[in-house]
Amino acid sequence: MSMQSIRDTFFEECEDLLEALAEGLARMETGEADSECLNAVFRAVHSIKGGAGAFALSDLVAFAHRFETVLDEIRSDRLDLSDEVMHVLLRSADHLADQVEAAREERSIDEEVTAAFLVNLGTCLGDAGFEAPAADEDFGFSAITLDFGASPGLPAFELPDLGFAGPEFPVTDHPRPDLSHPDPRTSGSGATAAPALADLTPDKKTSAPRHRIRFIPWPQFYSNGHDPLVLITSLAAPGELEIRPDLSSLPEFAEFDPAKPCLAWDILVASHLPEATVEAHFEFVRGLCELSVAPEITPAPAPENPAVALPWPAPLPEPLVEPLTIQSRAPEPEQVVISPPAGPPPDAVIETSALPPEKDTPRDATGEGAGALLRRRLPKSEDDAEGRGPKPTLRVDLERVDRLINAVGELIINQAMIEQSVTDLSLPADTEIISHTEDYRLLARDLQEAVMAIRAQPVKPLFQRMSRIVREAAEATGKPAHLVTIGESTEVDKTVVERLADPLTHMIRNAVDHGLESAAARVAAGKDPEGTIRLSAAHRSGSVIITISDDGGGLDRNRILAKAISRGLVAEGAELSDAEIDNLLFLPGFSTAEKISNLSGRGVGLDVVKNAVGALGGRIAISSTLGSGSEFTISLPLTLAVMDGMVISVAGQTMVIPIASVIETIRPTAADLHLLGTSDRLLSIRGRFLPMIDVAECLGFGRRDPAQASLALLVETDAQAHCALMVDAVLDQRQVVIKGLDSNYGAIPGVSAATVLGDGQIALILDTEALTSNMSGLINGRNGANYLPPAAGATAAPASQSFQPLAARAQALPQPQTGAPHAIH
Amino acid sequence: MSLKENLRVMVVDDMSVSRALISQSLEEIGIRHFATESDSGAVLGKLATSPVHLVISDMNMPGLSGLDLLAALRGNTATQKIGFILITGTPSPEVLKRGQELGLNNLIRKPFTAATVKTAIERVVGPL
Structure with missing residues (x-):
């Protein structure tokens, strides 16, 4: 990662932090801020300061430092959050945002402005004042050198590289239990025990009765790709499970067979789960393992040598079928410790040790003796911690998303073309390709929606x-x-x-x-x-x-x-x-x-x-x-790339009108049409008169006999006024990909954009707003009439001339070829 | 094998910028085995299963702060011996005191350089 890209990340992160800051301050303003909110606000400023320090943005550091000091005073209740202080905080946050912006663009901000904000922040503190950032390098803190173990030569470091995520890494000098079996770790099989960690969570027995599950996976279990860890841990909520691996079947090293599983588990689970539920949990591995579920019995006292005489010394059953093929995976490395998202907090430990001693007896018997009984522990508060964490996100260059959106747009056009071609073939309805193209259409739409969701932002x-x-x-x-x-x-x-x-x-x-x-x-x-x-x-x-x-x-x-x-x-x-x-x-x-x-x-x-x-x-x-x-x-x-449109025909041209603006379609009879004056027409509908606009005329295709109008689209204008657009026919209703005309051709009055239809034809998307904007008759000539002929003057030559070319222009647009980039993007 | 080639470090910081900066320093020093983690809560579980030699953690983090993380590590047998270096801008006397009580191994002050990080690590694990 280069310094430049880290710097970019810093500014991206700053945006999030400033957002968090603004959000926190808003909550503080309404008085609903808790201490976590105050901490978050403080942290936001602090993190900006920290990052700014790394990039030597000294102005930003200085300002953030003072800001942070005031916030710290508030956080620790040394400063009351009065209205004045709140105001200063809000304005300071604004200024901090300005500073970040300035730093990003590598310009400097007026020092006097910053100074004024600094003074304001200083006033908040009153006498407390600001301490200068500490200058001593070592804080008077003496480092404690690590002791990696008693033996010289740092044995922990002499181990072969296990890979960072290896299950075991013996930093601790905790003694391993003395297993009578050779440590499988030395075989390099990966089947390592983690006994050193065995007693990190002190076991305690709940007094409630539990189910005991004996679970011994057979080779098929693994060759089918099952994972005992997932299977076991998903059985019950953390804390309700006690999992104990049975290592008794581990062979001598020389006899080790990588294709033969050796592990078994005994699981204790709280019995409020019905036995049937527990069995159902293992439904999918039935026949792939040995499984028994029974109520928990207090086991016999721990044997003297725990490793030899485990409470469950049952040997592994012979697999019913000898594995003939090489298994796709080796036996699951024993994953004894199910890592909880957080270790046991100190208070949980205290709680455990405070338990009456008699409750410890069964634990001694079942678990501690063997040194392998573990209990997954997950305090409630940790759940909250998980929920609080930010959703995992991915920062993606906008260009890539736009490329994707472009491609999806083309895909939808392509889909429409294929569909059109299939329709043209007039195949029987049960032909496979027809259902395939239908699937394709749905998939294309899903894809488009998913891609659009990427661009969606709150x-x-x-x-x-x-x-x-x-x-x-x-x-x-x-x-x-x-x-x-x-x-x-x-x-x-x-x-x-x-x-x-x-x-x-x-x-x-x-x-x-x-x-x-x-x-x-x-x-x-x-x-x-x-x-x-x-x-x-x-x-x-x-x-x-x-x-x-x-x-x-x-x-x-x-x-x-x-x-x-x-x-x-x-x-x-x-x-x-x-x-x-x-x-x-x-x-x-x-x-x-x-x-x-x-x-x-x-x-x-x-x-x-x-x-x-x-x-x-x-x-x-x-x-x-x-x-x-x-x-x-x-x-x-919702999106600028695709819309639902109604494909209409006007004067022999195929056009698209945004479906959102169409309220209804009407097939008026001659009796519904009324002439107003010499040229304006009104459509009578349900007792109302609506102005009627001839789309063809507006676009310069010439005027037709109003009586010929076969179809009227009722549209709503900005001012919530309704008016009727006269068109020849409605051909289709479909999703169209919006292709801007401005950069490729130029703005056309009355047309907002263009699209490519399934047959490869380019259709113009009508701008209903522009078409209807001259309807507010009293505002004559001001609004829209600079390009739309006044209703009364449709025959006026200049207006007609300026519109006449539109039809020709639409024809002149290059026709797209399948697979080739379209002229309109 | 030299120490720096074997030293395993976990970097904990909620800010990706800081993680990147620390990673950069570690790379510059020549420490190869390091991982980064943004969630101080989640890192506890990771360290319990795959311990490291040294944790380099930020102080100010949502959820568990750097010192909370240190306290949690020290309270767990599997992780209590892990070296812990805290990164902080201006450590308050309280932070210093609590850090010392918890057996904090060292501090790195922000802003840091690869050299200051190296010095701080060496004071904990010996010459790299």
């Missing part, structure tokens, strides 16, 4: 960053505010998470700056002076819904309308519905703030947010109640 880090934005915005505007996050574990495609950061930041700032009233106004309105910004994420039917809400004053629609009129965005005297007024906010260049604050009024309006969300294939909507706040809802597709 929105938590993104949300955590937002709490910082709220803090900063609150500070800048002087409006106290805090962020409440819901659904942090919701997973979204990584690209979505990344590309949402800016829009979310903007909206959160907006919410604090424009959404919340001043503290005084809030008190006057009977609200908590501290505003609440809510950020939530949830999955809803194949999309992710992210909402940003504030408990501020809500949108002042009169002001918005007045502003829009004064800017010429809306005709004077126009009557707009509430939803339409709300949507004015998304118009380019719209800003309602009385004066442009330097926080959110940066010349970027909500239109930028809307575009960013739109670029992710998502939609954004507002709802607001005067006096009680506003809510922005962003709905996003």
